[in-house]
Amino acid sequence: MKAGRLSRRSFIRTLAAFGLASPLASQLLGGVGGAQAPQGADFTPSRPGGGGHFKALWWDAPMLLNPLLAVGLKDSNASRVFYEPLASFDPEGRMLPVLAREIPSLQNGGVARDGKSVTWKLKRDVSWHDGALFTAADVVFTWEYAADPATGSPALGLHRNVERVEALDSHTVRVAFTQPTPYWHVIGSIIPKHIFGPYKGARSREAPNNLRPIGTGPYRYVEFKPGDRLKAEINPLYHVRNRPFFDTLEVKGGGDAVSAARAVLQTGEYNYAAELSGVEDEILKRLEPASKGRVAYAFGGRVLQIQLNQTDPWTEVGGERSSTRTVHPFLTDQAVRSAMNLIVDRSAIQHHILGRSGQATANYLNAPERFSSPNTRWEFNIDKANQLLDAAGWRRGGDGFRTKAGKKLKMVFQTHTSASREKIQAIVKNAAAKAGIDIELKSVATSVFFSSDPANPDTYTHFYADLQMFVRVMSSPDPESFMRVFTSWEITSKENQWQRPNVSRWRSEEYDRLYRSAETELDPVKRAALFIRMNDLVIENVVVIPVCWVAKVAAISNRLRGVEHNAWDLDFWNLAWWHRVP
Numbered sequence: 174m175k176a177g178r179l180s181r182r183s184f185i186r187t188l189a190a191f192g193l194a195s196p197l198a199s200q201l202l203g204g205v206g207g208a209q210a211p212q213g214a215d216f217t218p219s220r221p222g223g224g225g226h227f228k229a230l231w232w233d234a235p236m237l238l239n240p241l242l243a244v245g246l247k248d249s250n251a252s253r254v255f256y257e258p259l260a261s262f263d264p265e266g267r268m269l270p271v272l273a274r275e276i277p278s279l280q281n282g283g284v285a286r287d288g289k290s291v292t293w294k295l296k297r298d299v300s301w302h303d304g305a306l307f308t309a310a311d312v313v314f315t316w317e318y319a320a321d322p323a324t325g326s327p328a329l330g331l332h333r334n335v336e337r338v339e340a341l342d343s344h345t346v347r348v349a350f351t352q353p354t355p356y357w358h359v360i361g362s363i364i365p366k367h368i369f370g371p372y373k374g375a376r377s378r379e380a381p382n383n384l385r386p387i388g389t390g391p392y393r394y395v396e397f398k399p400g401d402r403l404k405a406e407i408n409p410l411y412h413v414r415n416r417p418f419f420d421t422l423e424v425k426g427g428g429d430a431v432s433a434a435r436a437v438l439q440t441g442e443y444n445y446a447a448e449l450s451g452v453e454d455e456i457l458k459r460l461e462p463a464s465k466g467r468v469a470y471a472f473g474g475r476v477l478q479i480q481l482n483q484t485d486p487w488t489e490v491g492g493e494r495s496s497t498r499t500v501h502p503f504l505t506d507q508a509v510r511s512a513m514n515l516i517v518d519r520s521a522i523q524h525h526i527l528g529r530s531g532q533a534t535a536n537y538l539n540a541p542e543r544f545s546s547p548n549t550r551w552e553f554n555i556d557k558a559n560q561l562l563d564a565a566g567w568r569r570g571g572d573g574f575r576t577k578a579g580k581k582l583k584m585v586f587q588t589h590t591s592a593s594r595e596k597i598q599a600i601v602k603n604a605a606a607k608a609g610i611d612i613e614l615k616s617v618a619t620s621v622f623f624s625s626d627p628a629n630p631d632t633y634t635h636f637y638a639d640l641q642m643f644v645r646v647m648s649s650p651d652p653e654s655f656m657r658v659f660t661s662w663e664i665t666s667k668e669n670q671w672q673r674p675n676v677s678r679w680r681s682e683e684y685d686r687l688y689r690s691a692e693t694e695l696d697p698v699k700r701a702a703l704f705i706r707m708n709d710l711v712i713e714n715v716v717v718i719p720v721c722w723v724a725k726v727a728a729i730s731n732r733l734r735g736v737e738h739n740a741w742d743l744d745f746w747n748l749a750w751w752h753r754v755p
Contacts, residue, residue: 216734221415229424229425229444232430232446232448235247235403239252239380242325244634257390260358266741274297275294290349295312318369330660335350355697391416392748416749433447439465441730443730450477450530453593476537477527477531478717479641484499485500503582510714510715513610517551519534530724532723534719534722536722538652586614586641589622590622597720618631634665642720644723656708663675687706687707687710725738
């Protein structure tokens with residue numbers, strides 16, 4: 174560990190293999206300064222900077238730099254260059270303090286024994302990029318901003334059970350909940366009150382600093398051209414001693430995932446390229462021998478899924494399609510949904526397209542292991558799909574496709590532009606045709622598909638199609654936020670600017686009841702059982718079709734150190750520790 178030949182993660186896994194628990198590993202790591210720091214802490218610089226220019230490539234280009242308005246990973250990752258949370262999750266799922274001095278716990282008095290409050294002690298002498306001091310008032314404001322429905326923040330649902338956030342003093346914040354709350358890490362990246370104060374609520378989209386960030390992070394804003402390029406420079410006021418290493422930073426957006434992988438692995442033009450799970454494994458294997466970089470895989474809770482629209486995407490009501498005042502003409506038929514589940518060849522997709530980055534799954538919730546349901550199975554069976562549709566009264570016409578009561582079994586299946594995703598679409602389309610289902614494929618530019626623009630009808634949150642496919646990201650090792658996407662109160666709509674996560678518009682009283690129970694269940698075993706039942710309910714009703722449990726994939730230069738590839742947080746989660754070797 175001291176010599177840097179063994180990572181923190183590998184060290185803990187090695188001890189676990191011998192039956193030694195994580196707390197013991199943490200105690201031992203304390204002897205080498207690794208207990209409360211990311212990997213890369215063994216590199217001890219004598220001053221900040223001196224590392225020259227750092228170049229990252231995000232083929233899915235960021236469009237805005239406000240973490241509380243970000244919908245897609247592209248905007249969240251870019252925002253993380255500038256903004257920081259109270260705490261992060263490391264690759265093992267443990268919390269590490271960032272703007273907090275310590276992680277609240279029962280032992281230190283930070284977590285109330287009744288589960289109804291948590292107290293955060295904040296770091297002192299932290300400054301915003303403009304020199305203003307970071308205080309408890311900024312944390313309180315961040316909650317007020319995100320919890321205001323008029324703001325249109327996707328983070329609104331996280332604060333549903335927060336009664337109040339109050340400053341106990343200039344650097345202590347107490348979050349009070351309306352009920353016992355086992356998952357109390359509900360405040361993400363902190364934004365400055367003195368900058369965004371005038372733009373809380375309905376004016377949130379008007380803030381100039383949505384494009385010119387002022388945060389507490391290791392780098393400060395220089396230039397941003399949405400959809401193209403982001404430039405930053407070292408923050409001389411950064412609160413971690415002698416960090417960061419690089420003097421300037423550039424995030425180039427645009428292009429495609431294959432070109433991004435090539436720019437790191439083969440040409441060495443860039444130091445880092447993110448979100449490469451859409452690149453076919455065979456292509457990555459051809460690029461790796463160039464030895465300019467390596468491909469990193471991290472399995473967390475990500476799932477490649479096909480969503481089935483529960484509403485009618487072709488009928489407009491009150492200025493929106495896919496309105497909850499409509500029902501889908503045939504995807505509300507359990508036989509049709511079950512048939513669709515049977516015609517997805519997960520094995521072929523895993524072995525011929527995703528390779529190392531995917532594992533076929535029947536579950537929506539796959540990790541951590543204690544939350545993964547043992548009750549589900551997936552099956553590829555076109556004959557059974559045909560039998561289900563025959564029994565449900567869907568008859569084949571002269572063109573080979575099915576109709577019932579004058580409705581043709583024809584669907585538009587959309588995803589974002591990606592060669593591998595489009596190949597998966599083709600696999601599904603070909604199998605569907607054999608079951609008498611007519612599928613029309615649609616590909617939307619990635620920058621549009623994952624946009625937070627409420628005026629753009631082609632975003633995945635509008636879901637103006639019958640089927641759509643993308644990777645849903647689980648951003649913490651606790652599944653509460655991840656499973657919130659199926660609750661009835663999180664249905665996306667025109668009223669909430671299409672910013673809520675339930676884009677399939679599914680509603681279930683039983684699911685809502687289970688979720689509310691999990692929100693307050695302090696017994697971890699009982700709580701895990703509730704999430705497993707929620708997963709099973711989603712799978713039984715074929716609300717989504719899980720295709721593969723997928724890894725977070727990045728290309729990393731062989732000269733880059735300190736990068737701890739982390740499926741539970743954003744790529745730049747420990748950016749201040751990244752450095753380069755000769």
